[in-house]
Amino acid sequence: MVKTNIPFYLSLAGIAGIVFFLALERVFPFRRMTLLPWQRWLINFSLSFCNLLIVDQGFVILLQRTSLFTELFHLDLFGRLGLNSFSRVILTIVILDLAMYVWHRLNHAIPFLWRFHRVHHSDREVDVTTASRFHFGEVTLGAMINYALMLSLGASIWEVRIFKVIFVFMTQLTHSNIRIAKPQEDIFWLVFVSPSMHRIHHSDIRCETDSNYGTIFSVWDRLFRTIVSGVNAKKLHFGLKEFEKPQELTWPRLITMPLKPVERKK
Ligand SMILES: [Zn+2]
Numbered sequence: 001m002v003k004t005n006i007p008f009y010l011s012l013a014g015i016a017g018i019v020f021f022l023a024l025e026r027v028f029p030f031r032r033m034t035l036l037p038w039q040r041w042l043i044n045f046s047l048s049f050c051n052l053l054i055v056d057q058g059f060v061i062l063l064q065r066t067s068l069f070t071e072l073f074h075l076d077l078f079g080r081l082g083l084n085s086f087s088r089v090i091l092t093i094v095i096l097d098l099a100m101y102v103w104h105r106l107n108h109a110i111p112f113l114w115r116f117h118r119v120h121h122s123d124r125e126v127d128v129t130t131a132s133r134f135h136f137g138e139v140t141l142g143a144m145i146n147y148a149l150m151l152s153l154g155a156s157i158w159e160v161r162i163f164k165v166i167f168v169f170m171t172q173l174t175h176s177n178i179r180i181a182k183p184q185e186d187i188f189w190l191v192f193v194s195p196s197m198h199r200i201h202h203s204d205i206r207c208e209t210d211s212n213y214g215t216i217f218s219v220w221d222r223l224f225r226t227i228v229s230g231v232n233a234k235k236l237h238f239g240l241k242e243f244e245k246p247q248e249l250t251w252p253r254l255i256t257m258p259l260k261p262v263e264r265k266k
Contacts, residue, residue: 011052014168021128021176030179030195031234033125041129043251047119048132051139073147076154092159093166093216099149100167101220103142104213113138115258121209122249122257124239126202131168131175137258170216174198193218199233204241206266241265 078088107117116138123130150160174193185194193214201212211228214221221227242265243249243257 013165014172017169017172018128018132021172021178025127025177028179030177033127033177037125037127037129040123040125043249043254044123044129044133046251047134047136047254051134051136054136054140073149073151074154075152077152078154080154088155089159089162092153092155093163095153096146096149096160096163097167097214097216098220099145100142100215101213101224103145104215105224105226107138108210108213111262113141114262114264115260116141118240118243119254119257121202122240122243122254123202124244124249125177126175126199126238127177128172128175130202131171135254135258167215174215189218191218192216193221196233197221197227197229199236199238200228200231202236202238203231204237204239206264208236209240 078091083091107113116135119135119138120130120133123133149155155163170193174195175198176195178195180188180195185196188194189197193212193216197212197214197218200208203209208228208231211226212221213226218227242263247253
């Protein structure tokens, strides 16, 4: 059986990534933060801690013990195709990243999913801690999809761990408030998602929010024509127009945000 609970060292790698990018944000900041960081950081980290407890330690273990779910999705495609270990690792990364692109698009397109995903988009600044700001409802549903895919592919625990490390690192990088020289970032953007590309996704203008969905590879946004570029990220307004007031962005309000009706402003 494939185990999906994040082991201790994977959590440590995530914490190390946050410390690393926070240090880079201090040395090479992209833009000056207008809000005091501590309040946002506390909220973002506490949401992340909640997810770690509820999803990684509870829900996924429960799912692993549910034989019906395992039997339904255990197709073991890699095993049937007889792929070598290198192809298996590459395919795991590419397929799971594509799945996350589709999942992210669905989170924007389906009002029920948007109720949860807007917690992530409600952050009025974007830095590495935004990469930890997700509602446990979204993370739970995402974990189910991830688990079903792992079973279908027959990916090993190590193949999935390699994907997870890269995925978490790229999520942290693309949310970081770091300045990268344009020529270098343009080259990076040819293959991978860059911080500039993802900042546009956090704009409070809806046509920009509904673009640049990728996490690791930029090819999915190019292929499915959801890429937006050429926006001056220094002038972007982050967050959501429908949740601008600080009193709407407290921890209890964020946890209960999915209960609020969906009303998206242009
Ligand atoms: Zn999004």
